[in-house]
Amino acid sequence: MRGRNEPLGAELVSRDAWKGRDVISILDFSRRELESLFAAASEFVGPPKPRKDLADYIVATAFFEPSTRTRLSFTTAALRLGAKVIDLSPDVSSILKGESLHDTTMMLEGYSDLIVMRHPSEGAALLAAELASVPVVNGGDGSQHHPTQAMLDLFTVKRLKGKIDGLTYTVLGDNRYARSATSFLYGLTKFKPKMVYIVSPETLRPRDEVIKQLKGLGLRFEQRAELEQVIGNTDVLYLTRIQKERFPDPNEYEKVKGSYKLTKEVLAKGRSGMIVLHPLPRSTELPYEIDSEKSSAYMTQAHLGVPLRMALLLKVIGGGRS
Amino acid sequence: MGAMTLARRGNLPQNDDQTTMLVRKIPDGSVIDHIAAGKALSVLRLLGNPQENGFTIAMVMNVSSSKMKRKDIVKVEGMEVSQEQVQRLALIAPRASVNIVRAYRVVAKRNAVPPRTLRGILSCTAPTCVSVREKDSAPSIFFLSGKSPLRYRCKYCGRELTEKEISSQLG
CATH class of the missing domain: 2.30.30.20 (Aspartate carbamoyltransferase regulatory subunit, C-terminal domain)
Structure with a gap:
């Protein structure tokens, strides 16, 4: 689909040009486009009503890696809009016979009107988007991008804090391999946060290319080693688990395993009104005892995935085939 | 490899500090200057090892340079380095300059520009x-x-x- 999307003129972009676009990185979208998405998603929050906007359309989900929330919320969103969903299961498809991403994508474009793809290789969604004539939505590619998660995270902040600008954010955890954290940081570059603290063990700091990108985009951020240094100033605490499955060397994982954990004692030092977000699934960094805290917002965040993705599907597919 | 012309200036004392290496002028071909020290052989490989196709090569390595402290120079007699080769050259010798020589005169200068x-x-x-x-x-x-x-x-x-x-x- 990329060929049809590029180049997008500045006028088109500023006029909220979602229809027919691939969703590969949140960096591809303007603040105005994101705000328009959030406004549309707000319309879908609350008790669902039967809709037929996408009744003539088929959405394909192709998850080459495990997923609970992204896959199910996309499926739910499509079904709530009246679309039909087909699902590629790598463990029972020709991928087991060695079928390439190229050929798999060429099949999916022939069977569906939009492809939601998750893949362990960085750049897989971009490659699929270049091949397919239908829009491709990146549901996560390796440790690189997870754009719809970042859109959801920012939407949650907007819903719960009333604004995204002017807040202090702390992004704690695996900032090297967690694509959710990277995409959230990229998403913040579209807004005007007061300050962003990036807190992680030394080996889990953001990759060089990410730091370079954040600096280039003018994000005001500082890297810190301890959460306690910054929690008193934090409005939004964004937490990720250590991505065990992405460590090239298991010994490196063992060195950092359990190296950070949110406790009630640390949380008590936080500023009033602070919210805690987590893309889930969690590990030991987020004990269940935190769930009952007033600041915990990650279940709300997960539930908002459906309205956010309903709005996204509707904007990208457009609705009304004629 | 073709003839490598290296000589010590006879009237200078034979110690390293005062050693000068000379390479004779070529009548036709290409002079690739400002190659990072130690990269001359890589440059030849990138050019497809012209010595294997009968071209004569002259090469000086690790000579003083005001711009680069130390540099290598490669001369390929009888072969004109193309613009496309110059672009690829930029990948291993980004500061290289190429002079095209005909009848002992420089007729064109091509700077290595890395492709976008x-x-x-x-x-x-x-x-x-x-x-x-x-x-x-x-x-x-x-x-x-x-x-x-x-x-x-x-x-x-x-x-x-x-x-x-x-x-x-x-x-």
Whole structure:
């Protein structure tokens, strides 16, 4: 689909040009486009009503890696809009016979009107988007991008804090391999946060290319080693688990395993009104005892995935085939 | 390899500090100057090892340079380096300059300019990049992200290759 999307003129972009676009990185979208998405998603929050906007359309989900929330919320969103969903299961498809991403994508474009793809290789969604004539939505590619998660995270902040600008954010955890954290940081570059603290063990700091990108985009951020240094100033605490499955060397994982954990004692030092977000699934960094805290917002965040993705599907597919 | 012309100036004392190396002028061909010290052989490989096709090569290595402290120079007699070769040359010798010589006179000067986009020339160093895992259907594409030092960014995963990595892949 990329060929049809590029180049997008500045006028088109500023006029909220979602229809027919691939969703590969949140960096591809303007603040105005994101705000328009959030406004549309707000319309879908609350008790669902039967809709037929996408009744003539088929959405394909192709998850080459495990997923609970992204896959199910996309499926739910499509079904709530009246679309039909087909699902590629790598463990029972020709991928087991060695079928390439190229050929798999060429099949999916022939069977569906939009492809939601998750893949362990960085750049897989971009490659699929270049091949397919239908829009491709990146549901996560390796440790690189997870754009719809970042859109959801920012939407949650907007819903719960009333604004995204002017807040202090702390992004704690695996900032090297967690694509959710990277995409959230990229998403913040579209807004005007007061300050962003990036807190992680030394080996889990953001990759060089990410730091370079954040600096280039003018994000005001500082890297810190301890959460306690910054929690008193934090409005939004964004937490990720250590991505065990992405460590090239298991010994490196063992060195950092359990190296950070949110406790009630640390949380008590936080500023009033602070919210805690987590893309889930969690590990030991987020004990269940935190769930009952007033600041915990990650279940709300997960539930908002459906309205956010309903709005996204509707904007990208457009609705009304004629 | 073709004739390598190295000589010590006879009237100078034979110690390293005062040793001067001389290479004779060539009547026709290409003089590639400002190659980073130690890269002359890589340059020859990038040019397709012209000595194997009968061209005479003269080469000086590790000579003093006001611009680069130390540099290598390669002269290829009888062969004119093309603009396309000059572009590729920029990947391992980004500060190189090429003089085209005819009848002992420089008739053209070509500076190595790194191409903005490279397709299928470099390999991404990220083992999980789609251009590595699906290389049969996704040839590598790199965009120039820095000239000094030279850097190229993978289109698919964003990983940057350093000048050293580029040089080691091509050298």
